[in-house]
Each structure stands twice: as structure tokens, then as C-alpha cells.
Amino acid sequence: MTDSITPLDDIAFSFQDRLAQVLAEGRQRSRGGSPQYGQLWESLTRMATGGKLIRPRLLMDAHRSLGGGDQAAAVDAACAMQLLHIALVIHDDVIDNDTVRRGEANISGEFASDAMRRSAGRREAQAWGNATALLGGDLMLTLAHSLLARLDVDDAKRRAILDIFDDTVFQSAAGEHSDVWLSLHLEEARSQEVLEMAGQKTAVYSFQAPLLIAAVLAGANTALAEELAAIAVQIGVVYQLRDDVLGLFGDEQVTGKSNFSDLREGKETLLIAFARSDPSWADVQHLFGDRMLSTADGHRLRKVVEESGALVFVESIISERCEGLYRFIRESTLPPALRHQLIELTSECNRRTA
Amino acid sequence: MTDSITPLDDIAFSFQDRLAQVLAEGRQRSRGGSPQYGQLWESLTRMATGGKLIRPRLLMDAHRSLGGGDQAAAVDAACAMQLLHIALVIHDDVIDNDTVRRGEANISGEFASDAMRRSAGRREAQAWGNATALLGGDLMLTLAHSLLARLDVDDAKRRAILDIFDDTVFQSAAGEHSDVWLSLHLEEARSQEVLEMAGQKTAVYSFQAPLLIAAVLAGANTALAEELAAIAVQIGVVYQLRDDVLGLFGDEQVTGKSNFSDLREGKETLLIAFARSDPSWADVQHLFGDRMLSTADGHRLRKVVEESGALVFVESIISERCEGLYRFIRESTLPPALRHQLIELTSECNRRTA
Numbered sequence: 141m142t143d144s145i146t147p148l149d150d151i152a153f154s155f156q157d158r159l160a161q162v163l164a165e166g167r168q169r170s171r172g173g174s175p176q177y178g179q180l181w182e183s184l185t186r187m188a189t190g191g192k193l194i195r196p197r198l199l200m201d202a203h204r205s206l207g208g209g210d211q212a213a214a215v216d217a218a219c220a221m222q223l224l225h226i227a228l229v230i231h232d233d234v235i236d237n238d239t240v241r242r243g244e245a246n247i248s249g250e251f252a253s254d255a256m257r258r259s260a261g262r263r264e265a266q267a268w269g270n271a272t273a274l275l276g277g278d279l280m281l282t283l284a285h286s287l288l289a290r291l292d293v294d295d296a297k298r299r300a301i302l303d304i305f306d307d308t309v310f311q312s313a314a315g316e317h318s319d320v321w322l323s324l325h326l327e328e329a330r331s332q333e334v335l336e337m338a339g340q341k342t343a344v345y346s347f348q349a350p351l352l353i354a355a356v357l358a359g360a361n362t363a364l365a366e367e368l369a370a371i372a373v374q375i376g377v378v379y380q381l382r383d384d385v386l387g388l389f390g391d392e393q394v395t396g397k398s399n400f401s402d403l404r405e406g407k408e409t410l411l412i413a414f415a416r417s418d419p420s421w422a423d424v425q426h427l428f429g430d431r432m433l434s435t436a437d438g439h440r441l442r443k444v445v446e447e448s449g450a451l452v453f454v455e456s457i458i459s460e461r462c463e464g465l466y467r468f469i470r471e472s473t474l475p476p477a478l479r480h481q482l483i484e485l486t487s488e489c490n491r492r493t494a
Numbered sequence: 495m496t497d498s499i500t501p502l503d504d505i506a507f508s509f510q511d512r513l514a515q516v517l518a519e520g521r522q523r524s525r526g527g528s529p530q531y532g533q534l535w536e537s538l539t540r541m542a543t544g545g546k547l548i549r550p551r552l553l554m555d556a557h558r559s560l561g562g563g564d565q566a567a568a569v570d571a572a573c574a575m576q577l578l579h580i581a582l583v584i585h586d587d588v589i590d591n592d593t594v595r596r597g598e599a600n601i602s603g604e605f606a607s608d609a610m611r612r613s614a615g616r617r618e619a620q621a622w623g624n625a626t627a628l629l630g631g632d633l634m635l636t637l638a639h640s641l642l643a644r645l646d647v648d649d650a651k652r653r654a655i656l657d658i659f660d661d662t663v664f665q666s667a668a669g670e671h672s673d674v675w676l677s678l679h680l681e682e683a684r685s686q687e688v689l690e691m692a693g694q695k696t697a698v699y700s701f702q703a704p705l706l707i708a709a710v711l712a713g714a715n716t717a718l719a720e721e722l723a724a725i726a727v728q729i730g731v732v733y734q735l736r737d738d739v740l741g742l743f744g745d746e747q748v749t750g751k752s753n754f755s756d757l758r759e760g761k762e763t764l765l766i767a768f769a770r771s772d773p774s775w776a777d778v779q780h781l782f783g784d785r786m787l788s789t790a791d792g793h794r795l796r797k798v799v800e801e802s803g804a805l806v807f808v809e810s811i812i813s814e815r816c817e818g819l820y821r822f823i824r825e826s827t828l829p830p831a832l833r834h835q836l837i838e839l840t841s842e843c844n845r846r847t848a
Contacts, residue, residue: 166664173668176675231632235625258680271589271674274628275667278585281635282663289643289656302643309636310520313629314527320625321530326612 155196155218159189162219162283176251176272183247184276188226195221198485199350202368205478208358213293217301217353220284224305224345227280228312234273235320236405239266242494243396247273281309293357300356308349315341322408325429331413335377342383343376347485367472371482374465379489381458384409386493388442389451394494400438404431410457411450418448462490509550509572513543516573516637530605530626537601538630542580549575552839553704556722559832562712567647571655571707574638578659578699581634582666588627589674590759593620596848597750601627635663647711654710662703669695676762679783685767689731696737697730701839721826725836728819733843735812738763740847742796743805748848754792758785764811765804772802816844 153161163185170181196218203214233241239249252269256262288305291298318337322329351368360368386395387402388411402409406429415421424441427433433441445451469482507515517539524535550572557568584601587593593603606623610616642659645652672691676683705722714722740749741756742765756763760783769775778795781787787795799805819840823833 169664170668174672174675177668177671180671227632231628235621235628237621255678255680260678260680264678267589267591268674268678272671274585274589275671277632278581278635278663279667281632282639282660285636285639285643286656286660289639290653299644302640306636306640309632310523313633314524314531317531317534317626317629318528320622321528324609324614324618324622326609326614 153212153215155200155215155222156189156193158215159196159219159222160185162287163188166279166283179254180247180251180272180276180279183250184226184280187230187247188222188280193222195225195346195350198347198481199354201481202351202354202478203358205475205481206354206358206360206364207475208354210293210357213291214354214357216287216291217357218350220287220305221345221350221353223280223284223287224308224349227277227284228316228345230273230277230280232316234270234277235316237270239269240397247276297356301353304349304352304356308345311340311344315339315344319407323406323429325406325408329408329413331410334408334410334413335380337408338380338384339373339376342380343373346379347375348372364473367474371465371469371472374461374468375482375486375489378458378461378465378486381410381454381461382490382492384411385451385454385458388445391493396494399442400433400435403428403438403441404433405429411445411454414450414453415445415448418444418450420444420448458490462486507566507569509554509569509576510543510547512569513550513573513576514539516641517542520633520637533608534601534605534626534630534633537604538580538634541584541601542576542634547576549579549700549704552701552835553708555835556705556708556832557712559829559835560708560712560714560718561829562708564647564711567645568708568711570641570645571711572704574641574659575699575704575707577634577638577641578662578703581631581638582670582699584627584631584634586670588624588631589670591624593623594751601630651710655707658703658706658710662699665694665698669693669698673761677760677783679760679762683762683767685764688762688764688767689734691762692734692738693727693730696734697727700733701729702726718827721828725819725823725826728815728822729836729840729843732812732815732819732840735764735808735815736844736846738765739805739808739812742799745847750848753796754787754789757782757792757795758787759783765799765808768804768807769799769802772798772804774798774802812844816840 163181167178167181167185170178199218199221200214203210208214229241230247233239233246233248239246239252245253248266248269250269251272252265255265255268260268285305288298288301291301293301315337318333319341322334322337348369351372352365355365355368384402384407387397387407387409388399390399392399412428416425421444424437424444427437427441430437465486466483469479469486472479474482517535521532521535521539524532553572553575554568557564562568583595587595587600587602593600593606599607602620602623604623605626606619609619609622614622639659642652642655645655647655669691672687673695676688676691702723705726706719709719709722738756738761741751741761741763742753744753746753766782770779775798778791778798781791781795784791820837823836823840826833828836
């Protein structure tokens, strides 16, 4: 029985190198199996090593700013954050039945197309794509757990990090579950609920977990960890509100998704919660959540949202939240370098176009 | 931040008590969230604590027979085996689009029915059921990892156990992936491939992992671990071949599933691989994998399988494998009590009716 994961000896490794290494080990082990399983590991590698790597970067930067010296452990924890992100994104796509992400075929889409090229029926091919993605998510989740379980730090720190990670999976699943539930529209969603759901689904794993794990690794005190947790939740809200605005009013070429897909899904956002209170909503309500929504009706629905004042309202909330955050971060006890990073991060979450 | 999982202090705890405890902690934490998330944890608890608990029992028994003295660690590892089983079963049902297991609604079925009672459309309700099950599987997989990452044993043992567990998830996913691929029928399945897939999908996690983890905990030597691994794979083959026979010729009242569901799925088994070589297969081939297969055609297809001699052939293979296993176990260097247990287990896997 060989080690599943080679321990990290060279502390000069960047997290990108380490990520590439643990994924290469997975690909290597998959070579004994079917060509399809090997292909899955290739796709997982492409997904996990691409993108902006926001979460692992945040963990690495925060760890350094907090004066942490355990570079090897920070690298492995940063990789675990990225792998968890990929696992959640993949499973989110399965849940939403999406075959495209950021303008390219995702795992479901890629494997379904391959099967159809080999003359499988559409329905069977889609099932195959979804099955492959579901298993791919399980593999990425397992790899994230594996890295953290093997962290070479003292017992108390490892347990504290495992607690944060488990809690993160628990919250992310709860947030995703609420998201799907709200999109069924069996009960009316209140704005507060929509914001909480978004925080649970995205902010906890994207911002809170990387910051809290960095704090544990750097040996930061409890007060500081609590400040970081509060900031993380607020950054998450800004991130999510911007996401909702981009989903409806973004540049499709940049976001890589249709401006009508959230409307077709019936996604409950603060924009929609606001628009619902406008009298003109009654005329278009039946279009919201219609999976067959035409482009003309999409424009009509979006116009009602915009003219209800929802866009102006949500933009004002975003500005308010950002201002509050900048103040909170400036007045915090965090080290100056970290305050600077978090202000930058907030600003990026606000200004992003994709 | 409180501990996600209370450490196990009382070593007199049975694994059933411990399983109930870690699941109760999950339910407790879910109370702050949506009623639906709480309901998911209730369903997960019912699933995880029910059934025959074959895997945790095997681990506990093997650990004792091998003279292992670390009862607390064995209990936690046994729970992890059961939780992994539940995670895999849940995700397998999502992949197969099943809503019933052993005659009762599974998580997808339960949540879909609830949503339909609350007047959701069938399609939306099914998507909700599948999303809930997918997340439930993620939660069970995470809980299994959590228990093992916190095992209070020396570092070398914990790492050895983590390696076994990670390898188990890797193999199970590979087996499941092959299973779905073979059921697409884009290439002809060879008997050897079908048997290997079944071993990977079921035997590794059901028999090999519990036995190998028990061996590590009990400090068994490598030669003994290798004997156990070889025996586990063989037991797995017997288990799977019996499964295939029951799937087609079992008592539906006892198995809790239709004798035609494997045929409708187009499940590649040794029975089918044998029947394919019979001239009469050509007449019924078009029925195999037909999701709309009628009862009359189901009987017709099953008759061809039986009359091809496939049933007699597979039964003879099962007998042969059992005899070989009994001999191998008797001649092994395992302690007598463990030899006895493994002979019993083999016999149960062969004689079972569900």
C-alpha cells in the first residue's frame, strides 16, 4: 500500500505546484483503470488548476500577513480550499443540470458530448455526463479532506482546522439546499432569507474558511479570528449581490452565461425580492422560473426588474455594505498588510465583471 | 468554534451508540437552519442506523479476532465504514435515478413526494429530491472522513488508515464509473471487465477496507494484511454474483425491487455476458436496456437468459468460488476465530436472499 498523497517536503513549493502534484498523483493512479476514468482525472485537473484561485490565494496571503511561518501547512490547506471549491462547483452544476460553465463545456457537458459522438442517445449521454460529474465532485471532496487530515501541524491545530472545514461543508450544503428549495417557490422568500442563503452557500467556504484556517495556522488569537469571521461574511454578501447583478445585467461575453439563465431557473435574489413588491411584477410573474423563457420575454421580465428600481436599490446596498466594510476593516485590530488585502478583496468583489 | 464531533471517551460505547451520537450531533446542528435541512438529517440518520450493518460489524469482529485492543478507534473506524457505505448508496441512487430502495422511498423519493404534495410540478420535485440526495451523500462522505481524520491513534497508523480509506473512495468511484459506462453499451463488455468492475464498485469498500483497517488498528503484519485483501476481493465477487442472480431471479417481496429493473437499466452482469453468446439472444437483444420494458417482454428476456444456461453457469461459478475461498481461508495464517468469521461471511454472501 503506497501513500495516497506524497507528503510535502519542499517548503518552497507554491500552492500551484502542490495542486498540480496532488492532481498528477490522481491521474497517475487512474492509469490502471478505464480510459474514461483517466479522462475524468484530466478534466478535474484542468478545472482545479484553472480560474482565479481566489480562495487558496486568500489563505496564503492572510497566513503570511498574520505572521504565520508554517508555509508547507499553509500550502496544503490552500490546496484543500481550492479542491473543496471545485467539488462544490461541480455538484452545483449537477444540481442545476448545467452543461456549460464560464462559456465552456463542464464535466457533464464534455462527457455527454463524447458519448453522443459515439452514438449514445441524448438521454443516456446526459445521465452519463451527470454521473461522471457527481463522481468527480466526490473525488475532489475526498482529496480536500485527505490533505487536511494529513496536515503536519500539532494535534490541537489540526483538529481546529478539521472543525472549520467540516463546519464549512455543513454550511455550504445547507446554503445550496436552501437555494434549491427557494427556487421551487413553494413559499415566499424573504430578503433576509435570500441573503442568509447566499452567505451560507458561498461566503462561508470562499472567504470565512480560508481566513479562519490561516488564522489557526498562524496562531492568531480568538478576538482576531472573530473579526476575520465577521469580515468574511460581509465580503461574501458583497460578492453574492454582485453575482446576482451580473447574472441579470452583466456582459454575457465576459460572464460566459446567458443573462436569462437565472430568470429561467427562478433564482431568488435580492433583485427579485425587491421587484416582487412592484405592481408591474404581477404581469410578468408567470415568466419567472419558466425553463422555456423566450428571449423577448426575458427582456420584458428584466425590464420590469430594472424599472421597479431593484437594480438601483441593490447597487446602493452594495455601496453601503462596501463602505461599512472598509470602515470596519480600517478600525479592526488586524495587521496593516492584511487590512490592505481585505480592502482590496472587497473592492475586487464589488468591481468584478465576471 | 465548538468541536464538530465530540471525541469518544467511553470505550464501552458500541459502534451503534457512537453512530447514533455523531448523527444526533448533525441533527442538532441542523436545527438552526431550514426545516428541510433538518428533515434531510433525519432521513440520513434513519438510513445510516438501519440495515444489516455488515461493514462496521466486519471491522469490529476482525479487530477483536486479530487481538486488537483499541476499541475506541475501532468503533470510530467502523462508523466511518457505515457512513461511507451510506454515501455511496445515496449517490448510486442519484446516478441510477432511483427513488426506491429495498421497497421504501429513498431520499430522492421522499423529498420529491413531499414537494409534490405541496403542489410542486413533477419535474421540479424530482430535481429537488435528487439535489437533496446528492447533498446528503456529500454530508455522509464528509462525516466519514471527519471520524478517520480525528482517530486517536499514533501518526503512522492514522496515515495508513487514511491511505486505505482514500484508496477505497478512489476505487469505488472508478467501479461506479465503469458500471455506468458499461450500461451505455457503446462497446462490448467482456466477462472479466464486468467482474472487475463489480469488485471495484462493491468489494473494495464493503470487505477490503473494513478488514485492512482492522488489521492496521490491531497491528497485524503485512503478510496477514495481504491475505485479508485477497480474501476480501474473493468474497466481494461472491457477493456481487449473488446480487446479480437475485436481481433477476430473486423473490421480489424479499429483495424489495423488481426482477426487471436490472434488465431495464441494461446492467452488464456475468449472467448477461454468458447469455449473449447464445443464438437466442439475438431475438431479445433489443429489449435489453429498454427503460419501458413491459412485464411480458421482461419475462421473455429473462427466459432467454435462463435457458441459455447462464443461471446454471453463474451458480456453478459461485459454488466454485466459495469452495476455493473456504480452502484458502482454512489454509491461511489468520487466527482461528477470524477464519471462522470469514467462512461464515462468505456463506452468508452466498446464501442471502436480499
